[in-house]
Amino acid sequence: MAHRVRYALYGELKPKPDKEAEVEAFLKQAAKIAEEEHGTITWYALKEDNGTYGIFDTFVEEADRDAHLSGEIAKALMAKAEELFAETPTIHKIDILAEK
Numbered sequence: 135m136a137h138r139v140r141y142a143l144y145g146e147l148k149p150k151p152d153k154e155a156e157v158e159a160f161l162k163q164a165a166k167i168a169e170e171e172h173g174t175i176t177w178y179a180l181k182e183d184n185g186t187y188g189i190f191d192t193f194v195e196e197a198d199r200d201a202h203l204s205g206e207i208a209k210a211l212m213a214k215a216e217e218l219f220a221e222t223p224t225i226h227k228i229d230i231l232a233e234k
Contacts, residue, residue: 137194139175142228143202145189145211148220157187157218164189164207171205173198192230199227 149157161179168177168191177191189207193199202208203225215222 139192139194139233140230141193141196141199142230143189143191143193143199144226144228146224146226147187147189147211147218149185149187149218150220153218154185160210160214160218161187161189164210167206167210171198171202174202 147157158181165177165179168174171177173193173195175192175194178189180188180190182188191202193202211223
């Protein structure tokens with residue numbers, strides 16, 4: 135029986151003007167890194183209708199979520215934050231209460 139996904143992260147990314155293409159390229163590259171993270175169950179990069187970008191990922195164990203927060207994607211994101219984003223990325227820790 136599969137373990138239930140219980141934890142998630144949502145990162146909100148507001149790009150600087152004219153940096154949208156670079157943000158999208160960064161997110162596509164980050165997806166390749168996420169594929170190598172055994173504790174990351176799902177990983178999504180998304181673009182909202184207001185021009186904000188986001189990352190949403192899920193985990194079975196809180197330790198996996200914590201490992202992801204200190205992993206390669208997080209390090210790369212923070213290294214590029216000043217160059218690409220109008221604001222410091224906001225990261226929300228989420229506890230999943232129910233799923234389908």
